[in-house]
Amino acid sequence: MEKVRLGRTNLMISRIGFGGIPIQRLTEAETIPVVRRSLELGINFIDTANNYTTSEERIGKAIKGLRQNVIIATKSGSRDPLELSHHLELSLKRLDVDYIDLYQFHGISDFASLDKVLAPGGAMDVVVKAQSRGIVRHIGISSHQMDVAIKAVATGRFETIMFPFNFISSEAADKLIPLCRQLGVGFICMKPMAGGMVDNANVAIKYLRQFPDIVPIPGIEKAAEIEEIVNIMQGPAQMTAAEKRDMERIKETLGAHFCHRCDYCQPCTMKIPISTVLTHQSAYRRLPPARFFSPPLGEPIEKAAECSDCGECEQRCPYHLPIRKLLKEQITWYRGLKREYEKQCTSSSLK
Ligand code: SF4
Ligand code: SF4
Incomplete structure (x- = not known):
């Protein structure tokens, strides 16, 4: 599997990562072979989170004895330093590891949360301290909101950003991805299949292959899914005319009702999310x-x-x-x- 440098972290990670949300739907016995098969296929980047219920613990069991082959990313949705410190300890315990390669602030999608975690004495200070002790190697952020993501990247405090990017929701290509390139921030692509709305993996992955320095992390539930994706990654990179037509057709069909989660529609008068x-x-x-x-x-x-x-x-x-x-x-x-x-x-x- 081809590898890519994840921004200025210098981590060399597989061109496709393993998104650890859907394995919550599996039993422990079902999870381990799926993770192991992904590693066998050359995937070396696994992303999970404190709030993905069983995900961290199961990934921990699946990578037992293989730690040196895996780059682990996890995250906390807490904005509070004490709570985040607890989440970090919990992640180390559940994953059964001594350090986390990439620790991310999860889902920072408003300016107030960004300011809060970056304030002196805030949650960022906890992670920086953990980094100086070698418990955390690199610090990243995930967001769904473009303006917040751009501001976060521009602060220079994060080495990676995870943001939705796919051929339906491709706004990140205009400003965010170029800014990441300019500042050496690794771009991890969440929702490569538009949050499950696109079932044509071939078109979705081939579109993303046009951006050679980003890392899509499709959510994986079955070995067959990752096998299909790896297969697409190893085939021709350029989209054919027929694939481009398929892409346009899907865009047209979904476009009329696909929510990009940009939140420009807010504030709702009834406070509806x-x-x-x-x-x-x-x-x-x-x-x-x-x-x-x-x-x-x-x-x-x-x-x-x-x-x-x-x-x-x-x-x-x-x-x-x-x-x-x-x-x-x-x-x-x-x-x-x-x-x-x-x-x-x-x-x-x-x-
Ligand atoms: S409904 Fe709201 S969040 Fe969804 S695309 Fe429209 S403005 Fe963005
Ligand atoms: S109350 Fe209904 S129509 Fe009005 S802003 Fe909220 S969601 Fe939109």
Whole structure:
């Protein structure tokens, strides 16, 4: 597997990484062969997070005895120094490692959170201290919001950024990726398959191959998925005319309802987390049902039912999405699935 230098970290990582969210849906026995197969195929970069429930622990078990072959990235969503310090200890314990190659601030998508973690005595200081002790080797950030991501990269405090990038949501190519190149910040590409909305892996991966210095981390649940992706990586890099046509067709079909999570539609007058609701189907594909239907994850959907139909969000959406209609569709979809799930739970508890 071809390797790429991850910005100024100088880490040489495989051109494709392993996204550790979907393995939460598997049992421990199912997880280990999937991770091991990925390593066999030459993947040496695995990304996980404190809040991916079982993911860190299972990855830890799967890489037992193979630590030297793996570059591990994990993250904490905490903005509080004490809590983050606890998350870091927990990650080391769950992964069963002495150090983490890349520790990332998870999902910093507003300026206040960025300022908070970077403030003197804040969470960044905890990670810098851990870095001086060798527990953390490099420091990164993940974000969904372009302006925040650009500011974070420009601070010079982060060696990597993880940001959504795919042929549907390709805004990062305009400014963020060039800025990363200029400042030596490694670009890790989350949602290479548009959060599961694109099922044509060939087109999705070949599009990303046009950016030779970025590292896509598709979420992997089955060995067959990573085998297919590695195969595409090893085939011709250039997209054929037919593949380009496929890409345009998919873009056209999805474009009318694909939420880019840019949050330009905010603030919603009813405080509805619009992008979270509109991208809920992606969470459904990645999370175990018990977690997906748990009350905290259902909250945004219930909130969406309070939409007052004011239409202000639609005037601000740069993609002209019919947000009100899409919210209603999401509510119907979610409630229908939830009813089915609850029925299944009840019938299995009666058996
Ligand atoms: S139309 Fe609904 S979702 Fe949009 S701003 Fe108004 S209340 Fe919020
Ligand atoms: S609804 Fe439109 S403005 Fe809001 S996050 Fe999605 S794409 Fe962005």
